[in-house]
Amino acid sequence: MTSSAIEIEGLRKIYAAQGNSGPKEALKGVDLTIPQGSIFGLLGPNGAGKSTLINILAGLAIKTSGKVKIWGFDQDVNPRQSRAAIGVMPQELNLDPFFTPRGALEVQAGLYGVPKAQRRTAEILEMIGLSDQAEAYARTLSGGMRRRLLLGKALVHNPQILVLDEPTAGVDIGLRQMLWQNVRRLNEERGMTIILTTHYLEEAQEMCDEIAIINHGEVIARDTTANLISRMDAKTLVIEPEGDAPDAFNLPKGVVFERRKDGRLAFSYSKGQTSANEVLDAVKDQGVIIGDVQTVEPDLEDVFVDLTSGK
Numbered sequence: 324m325t326s327s328a329i330e331i332e333g334l335r336k337i338y339a340a341q342g343n344s345g346p347k348e349a350l351k352g353v354d355l356t357i358p359q360g361s362i363f364g365l366l367g368p369n370g371a372g373k374s375t376l377i378n379i380l381a382g383l384a385i386k387t388s389g390k391v392k393i394w395g396f397d398q399d400v401n402p403r404q405s406r407a408a409i410g411v412m413p414q415e416l417n418l419d420p421f422f423t424p425r426g427a428l429e430v431q432a433g434l435y436g437v438p439k440a441q442r443r444t445a446e447i448l449e450m451i452g453l454s455d456q457a458e459a460y461a462r463t464l465s466g467g468m469r470r471r472l473l474l475g476k477a478l479v480h481n482p483q484i485l486v487l488d489e490p491t492a493g494v495d496i497g498l499r500q501m502l503w504q505n506v507r508r509l510n511e512e513r514g515m516t517i518i519l520t521t522h523y524l525e526e527a528q529e530m531c532d533e534i535a536i537i538n539h540g541e542v543i544a545r546d547t548t549a550n551l552i553s554r555m556d557a558k559t560l561v562i563e564p565e566g567d568a569p570d571a572f573n574l575p576k577g578v579v580f581e582r583r584k585d586g587r588l589a590f591s592y593s594k595g596q597t598s599a600n601e602v603l604d605a606v607k608d609q610g611v612i613i614g615d616v617q618t619v620e621p622d623l624e625d626v627f628v629d630l631t632s633g634k
């Protein structure tokens with residue numbers, strides 16, 4: 324048995340030419356391993372190739388070349404086992420309007436060949452908070468309820484890996500919290516590996532142990548969330564002066580000064596080059612009395628912008 328939930332080697336996807344547009348290489352030889360039991364974030368700007376990658380994992384899109392192993396099963400050699408190891412909550416609300424939540428879960432379980440005695444329909448309905456709506460037609464459910472039903476459908480065959488494609492795009496805070504609570508529980512209590520894409524970088528920073536950033540069909544960074552953030556060397560010291568402060572400062576090399584609209588003084592510097600003490604000393608040397616000091620650390624958003632902007 325392998326300790327990787329997913330192993331991808333040299334994965335390429337070329338979409339055939341359509342109309343006036345030529346063929347599109349959406350994935351350009353991606354290598355990626357995702358450890359078992361992790362909550363793994365797949366981030367990237369629009370059109371980077373995230374959905375293509377997820378669709379290939381889910382067996383919904385056919386790769387052009389490369390190797391994909393899911394829970395140790397090669398997609399090409401053991402398609403059934405590799406499919407059974409993964410459950411996908413898609414981005415679109417693609418539900419049959421005439422199915423009830425109970426019916427939709429039962430049909431999905433049937434598609435995956437889960438025997439009736441092993442189905443956990445009631446338990447899943449309870450978990451996604453739809454027990455009371457179990458017999459309502461999908462078309463009468465709110466957007467949030469439909470999304471929860473999609474999560475339920477992804478879980479009917481009790482997969483080892485759960486993939487969530489933009490699960491919280493456009494959902495309200497209550498639903499977002501409910502989704503994350505469920506996801507954390509599945510990860511902690513059942514050891515389920517979670518792979519998610521999200522446009523909310525704060526959310527990825529909070530939820531994910533590890534992250535891969537994809538841009539133009541290539542993985543441009545892959546590390547633990549903490550390591551990715553610590554790669555950013557920038558730091559800002561924000562000082563609230565008591566009384567007047569000069570318009571310019573004599574500062575150590577590389578430190579950038581900006582006076583904020585609210586009168587606070589912001590000094591940005593590289594941690595590797597300058598220490599906070601040196602900045603503070605330089606400010607005090609110029610007669611400023613320091614009322615309050617705050618430091619601002621970089622976050623995932625800074626890393627993401629740095630890696631993907633203009634590249």
Ligand SMILES: Nc1ncnc2c1ncn2[C@@H]1O[C@H](COP(=O)(O)OP(=O)(O)OP(=O)(O)O)[C@@H](O)[C@H]1O
Pocket residue numbers: 338339341347348349367368369370371372373374375376
């Ligand atoms: N069925 C298709 N036919 C042709 N080109 C496609 C198809 N699906 C996606 N593409 C192209 O492949 C590239 C990658 O698209 P993909 O949907 O995988 O990106 P994404 O990272 O998921 O973006 P988003 O965050 O907007 O969903 C894009 O340039 C897209 O236009």
